[in-house]
Amino acid sequence: MRALLAHRLAAPVAIALIVVALAFVLPSNFYLRVAALVWISALAVIGLNLLMGFAGQVSLGHAGFFGLGAYAVAVLPAQFSLHPLLALLAGALVCGLIAFVVGRPILRLKGHYLAVATLGFGILIAMAIANESWLTGGPDGMPVSRLTLFGWRVRGASTWYWITGALLVLGAWLAVNLVASPTGRALRALHDSEVAARVAGVDVAHYKLIVFVISAVYASVAGSALALVNGFVTPDSANFIHSIELVTMVVLGGMGSVFGSLVGAAILVVLPQVLTTFHDYEHLLLGLMMMVIMIVLRSGIVPSLAALIRRTRP
Amino acid sequence: MPDFLQFCVSGLTVGAVYALVALGFTIIYNASDVVNFAQGEFVMIGGMTTVFITAAGVPLHFAIPAAILAAMVIGLLLHRLAIEPARGASAVTLIIITIGASIFLRGGAQIVFDKQFHSLPAFSGDTPVMIGGAAVLPQSFWVLGGAAVIVALLWFFFNRTLLGKAVLATAANRLAARLVGINTSFVVGFSFVLSAAIGAIAGILVAPITLTSYDIGALLALKGFAAAMLGGMGNPLGAIVGGLAVGLLEALGAGYISSTYKDAIAFIVILAVLFVLPGGFFGRASTERV
Numbered sequence: 001m002r003a004l005l006a007h008r009l010a011a012p013v014a015i016a017l018i019v020v021a022l023a024f025v026l027p028s029n030f031y032l033r034v035a036a037l038v039w040i041s042a043l044a045v046i047g048l049n050l051l052m053g054f055a056g057q058v059s060l061g062h063a064g065f066f067g068l069g070a071y072a073v074a075v076l077p078a079q080f081s082l083h084p085l086l087a088l089l090a091g092a093l094v095c096g097l098i099a100f101v102v103g104r105p106i107l108r109l110k111g112h113y114l115a116v117a118t119l120g121f122g123i124l125i126a127m128a129i130a131n132e133s134w135l136t137g138g139p140d141g142m143p144v145s146r147l148t149l150f151g152w153r154v155r156g157a158s159t160w161y162w163i164t165g166a167l168l169v170l171g172a173w174l175a176v177n178l179v180a181s182p183t184g185r186a187l188r189a190l191h192d193s194e195v196a197a198r199v200a201g202v203d204v205a206h207y208k209l210i211v212f213v214i215s216a217v218y219a220s221v222a223g224s225a226l227a228l229v230n231g232f233v234t235p236d237s238a239n240f241i242h243s244i245e246l247v248t249m250v251v252l253g254g255m256g257s258v259f260g261s262l263v264g265a266a267i268l269v270v271l272p273q274v275l276t277t278f279h280d281y282e283h284l285l286l287g288l289m290m291m292v293i294m295i296v297l298r299s300g301i302v303p304s305l306a307a308l309i310r311r312t313r314p
Numbered sequence: 315m316p317d318f319l320q321f322c323v324s325g326l327t328v329g330a331v332y333a334l335v336a337l338g339f340t341i342i343y344n345a346s347d348v349v350n351f352a353q354g355e356f357v358m359i360g361g362m363t364t365v366f367i368t369a370a371g372v373p374l375h376f377a378i379p380a381a382i383l384a385a386m387v388i389g390l391l392l393h394r395l396a397i398e399p400a401r402g403a404s405a406v407t408l409i410i411i412t413i414g415a416s417i418f419l420r421g422g423a424q425i426v427f428d429k430q431f432h433s434l435p436a437f438s439g440d441t442p443v444m445i446g447g448a449a450v451l452p453q454s455f456w457v458l459g460g461a462a463v464i465v466a467l468l469w470f471f472f473n474r475t476l477l478g479k480a481v482l483a484t485a486a487n488r489l490a491a492r493l494v495g496i497n498t499s500f501v502v503g504f505s506f507v508l509s510a511a512i513g514a515i516a517g518i519l520v521a522p523i524t525l526t527s528y529d530i531g532a533l534l535a536l537k538g539f540a541a542a543m544l545g546g547m548g549n550p551l552g553a554i555v556g557g558l559a560v561g562l563l564e565a566l567g568a569g570y571i572s573s574t575y576k577d578a579i580a581f582i583v584i585l586a587v588l589f590v591l592p593g594g595f596f597g598r599a600s601t602e603r604v
Contacts, residue, residue, distance in 0.1 A: 058406070105589050111405075112349060113597075116543040117588050119536070120581035127578045240536065244413060251410045280425050287418025291396050294411045298403040 008180050011258040012172040015042075018262070019165035029157035033229075034273055036157065039164040040226045042265035043171045045249045046258055047218020050175055052247070053256030054184065055211045056191035057107060058115045060243050061122025065095045065216040067129055067238020069223030071136055074144045074233045079135070084147045088224040092217045099216035100209065107208045122243050130235040141234035144227045160229045167225060168262070171218060175258050178214070187211055219246075252293060254300025263301050267293075316447025321569040322562065323445075327454040327523065329561020330461035331357070334516035335538025336545065336553035337468070338509035344485035344548050345505035348397060348408045352416040353513055354535030355423075359385045360514025361526030362423060365432040374435070382514045388419070389510025393503045416531060423528035436522040453522045460519045464512060465554060472550075481505060485548075537580075544584050546597030555595055560584075 019039070026032050048062050072091025076082040082090065106117050129136050136142060147154040154163070178184050186207045190197040198204050227233045236242065245268055253264025271289065275282040297304035335353055342350045363381035368374055396415050400408060437456050442449035472478040483491040484501040492498050517526065524530075541560045545552025560580050567579030588594070 052406075106585075109588055109592050112547050113543055113588055113592060113594070116540050117585055120540065120585050123581050124578050127575060131574045241532070248410055248413060251406050255406065281421065283417050283421025284425065285421070287414045287416070287421055290414030291411050291418065294403070294407050294414065295396065295400045298400060298407050300407075 008176055009173070011176055012169055014259055015172050015262055016169045019169060023158075023161060023165075032157040032161040034270060036161045036164045036229055037226070038262070038266045038269045039161075039168040040222050040229065041246075041249065041269050042262040043164075043168050043225070044219045044222035044246055045253070045261040045265045046168075046171050046175050047215040047222070048246050049250045049253075049255065049258065049261045050178065050187075050218070051211050051215040052250050053254075054179060054191060055187040055208060057208060057212070058111070058247070059118040059122075059212075059215070060115050060240065060247060061118035061120070061125070062215070062219045062246050063238050063240065063242035064122035064125035065099070065219035066223035066226075066242065066246070067125060067235070068095050068098070069220030070227040070233045070237045071129055071223075072220070073224045073227045074142050075135055077145050078142070084145065084228060085149075088221065088228075091224050092220045095216045095220035096213045099213045103209045103212040104205065107205065107212060119240060119243070122238070123240055126235060126238040126240065129238050136235070139235055141232055144231050144233060146231065147228050154228075164225055164229065167221070171221075172258050172262075179258075183207060183210060248290065251300055252290070254302040254304070257300065257302040260300050260302035267301075317569065319446050319448035321565045323448055323450050323454060325562035325565025326558060327457050327520070327561070328564065329558035330457050331516045331520045331524075331534070331557075332537050332541045332560050333554045333557025334461055334464065334512050335534050336542040336557045337465075337550060338513045339538055339542040340548060340550050340553045341481075341505050341509045341512075343542075345481055346397070346502040347405065348412065349405070349539070350506075350509070351409060351412040351535050351539070352392060352419060352531075353509065353538055354531030354533070355416050355419040356385045356389065356510045356513025356531075357517035357520075357534050358423060358526065358528060358531040359388060359419070359510075360517030361434070361521035361530075362427045362432065362517075362528065363514075364518050364521065365434060365526065366427055368434070374437075378518055381518060382511050385510040385514030385517075386507045389506040389508075390503060392510075393506040397506070398499070398503075416535065420529055420531060427528055429528060431525045431527045432521070433525050434518070434521040451523060453519075457516075457519045457523070460515060464515060468550070477504070540581070540584055544587060544594055546594030549594075549596040552594055552596035 022035055023032075026035060044062065044066055048059065051057050051059055069088070069091040072094065073084050073087045076087035076090060077084050102121060106114065106121065109117050130139050132138075154160070179187075186197065186202045189200060189202050190204050190207060194204050223237060226237065249264035249268050250261065251264070252267055253262065254260030271286060272282065275285050278285060293301065299307070335357060338353045338356065339350060342348055342353070360381050363384045364374070364377045367377035367380055372380070392412075392415055396411050397408065400411055403411075436451065436453045438452040440451065442451055443455075444450075470478075472482055480491070480496045481501050481504065483494070483496055484498045488498050491501075537560055538557070541556035542553050543556070544559060545554070545556030563580040563583050564576045568576035571579060591597070
């Protein structure tokens with residue numbers, strides 16, 4: 001059992017099983033829709049987790065990339081009648097390029113300084129999206145044209161459930177492979193100590209930049225998927241509250257845990273839906289649960305529980 | 315020229331509030347290494363509590379101390395119930411706890427108070443004072459003067475009192491401070507109470523100008539954090555300079571360049587400064603021990 005859990009592909013396989021199993025359990029389209037939102041958030045969180053959990057670099061601006069991805073599939077088809085899938089790829093490419101250009105100077109910063117620089121960067125993107133109304137529809141957002149593949153109009157909660165679920169499994173699979181690669185080893189080395197990694201011959205700036213670009217692409221693809229599922233985009237997808245939500249998902253689920261990314265995303269997407277039944281007490285309860293979870297399971301839910309299981313069953 | 319002066323005054327007024335929030339960040343960070351994202355909520359609690367106590371018929375000069383006291387109690391509870399139990403957790407975990415606390419306090423405020431915008435009456439009337447062609451609200455003097463008094467009192471506290479020196483010792487080296495008999499847990503709790511009081515005072519002073527509501531805290535925490543980083547994290551002087559600079563940049567940017575992009579201008583400058591000085595204005599170059 002333990003060997004099974006420790007296997008490299010444990011997380012993507014577990015995620016795939018959950019996606020398939022839930023499809024038979026969830027009773028209505030509403031639940032399928034919420035699940036699709038969880039898969040999308042989890043995809044962005046896996047990317048951010050590669051940056052935060054494995055390379056140890058904080059980004060408080062990832063919603064900026066998420067928003068760029070979302071607006072790519074909204075703006076490009078509307079303005080240049082580009083196919084939504086090409087728009088998704090273009091968005092991912094642009095986000096990767098932006099991350100590549102700004103990454104080098106930004107990633108020289110450390111700790112809280114890196115946090116504030118990425119925060120400022122994310123806010124710049126969010127402000128551009130919210131204020132350039134001629135292109136983006138401004139604060140009201142804009143509609144996204146439906147995705148059609150070979151004449152087939154993609155629609156319905158269950159279709160999107162499977163598409164986003166497949167995207168998530170693919171993202172998880174790529175992530176665990178990256179972590180197990182020489183790049184992943186270099187990232188963990190520079191997480192432990194940049195100086196030691198440099199002494200050991202790791203090109204620290206290069207690897208930090210690589211993982212920053214990769215995590216930006218994850219966020220962009222997730223943003224595009226959300227826009228296509230919703231059929232609508234608003235600047236909220238890019239604002240700093242969303243950046244902080246993404247970071248919270250990473251930490252709640254567990255830094256450096258691919259499966260934890262899904263757990264963290266599930267909690268922060270599903271919990272507010274459940275808590276709406278408490279009306280005015282929604283935020284109070286959400287804040288309370290965040291504090292309690294982090295105090296009790298301080299390394300994040302998945303790593304803390306895994307450690308607990310290891311300790312109780314010798 | 316009168317325009318320039320006008321922008322400077324409004325920028326410094328808002329900047330003084332950012333500076334006080336940044337000071338709150340700095341005090342808690344120095345004592346405990348915690349970046350307290352609930353710092354903005356103290357500003358909200360100060361303003362909103364004063365509004366609701368005065369609405370109940372209590373005169374302003376009783377309501378203000380009561381509101382500051384309320385914020386201090388909440389600061390103490392935050393430390394005792396949320397930060398202390400997680401002692402030894404990683405920095406990121408602690409940050410998420412304070413973000414949870416800020417959501418919690420915001421949620422609490424919308425139940426205890428309401429979701430409306432509120433204002434306080436200005437302390438000395440609304441008739442603007444003309445200085446060099448710029449119309450300055452009397453409340454601006456209250457904000458700037460209040461901030462100056464707080465800074466002076468803090469300087470006295472940290473340099474001339476035993477407790478202040480105990481806080482500095484804890485900030486310098488917690489283990490060494492404990493070895494010479496300083497109750498570091500008390501010092502950390504005290505720093506939360508002190509920061510809460512500073513935030514609440516800022517919230518009360520600025521409420522007549524900028525209005526207050528249950529959800530102003532998040533943006534203030536963001537600006538205060540950015541200001542603290544611009545100045546150099548952990549440096550009180552840096553926090554003040556950073557806060558005033560962010561306020562000035564916003565006001566001048568809004569006045570001369572674009573009011574929709576005023577926040578962007580502040581952040582572009584912050585990014586530019588950090589690229590040149592990766593430790594902020596007053597940050598020390600850090601070295602990593604392997």
